[in-house]
Amino acid sequence: MGYLNQDPEDIEKMRVAGRLAAEVLEMIEPYVKPGVSTGELDRICNDYIVNEQHAVSACLGYHGYPKSVCISINEVVCHGIPDDAKLLKDGDIVNIDSP
Numbered sequence: 001m002g003y004l005n006q007d008p009e010d011i012e013k014m015r016v017a018g019r020l021a022a023e024v025l026e027m028i029e030p031y032v033k034p035g036v037s038t039g040e041l042d043r044i045c046n047d048y049i050v051n052e053q054h055a056v057s058a059c060l061g062y063h064g065y066p067k068s069v070c071i072s073i074n075e076v077v078c079h080g081i082p083d084d085a086k087l088l089k090d091g092d093i094v095n096i097d098s099p
Helices: 008-031 038-052
Strands: 070-073 094-097
Touching: 008 038, 038 070
Parallel strands: none
Antiparallel strands: 070 094
């Protein structure tokens, strides 16, 4: 299996994308607490991505995906779809994928 030969411009774009994703995760951390819905966390992330970073989530609209981030709780391994009915509880394991 080979590797992708990226030019310096492509590598810089990947660095920027990684930095933006890391900023979203740092921003959302204080909001991740019992009683908050994953839908609310998604809205907070989307507002930050659009209004602060002046960017667009790679998830939003990808193959019809309706949200800006993926939020998985406990046994959900990945790609959990945020929902206002999914409230975080004390002790939950929360994974947020920010593109």
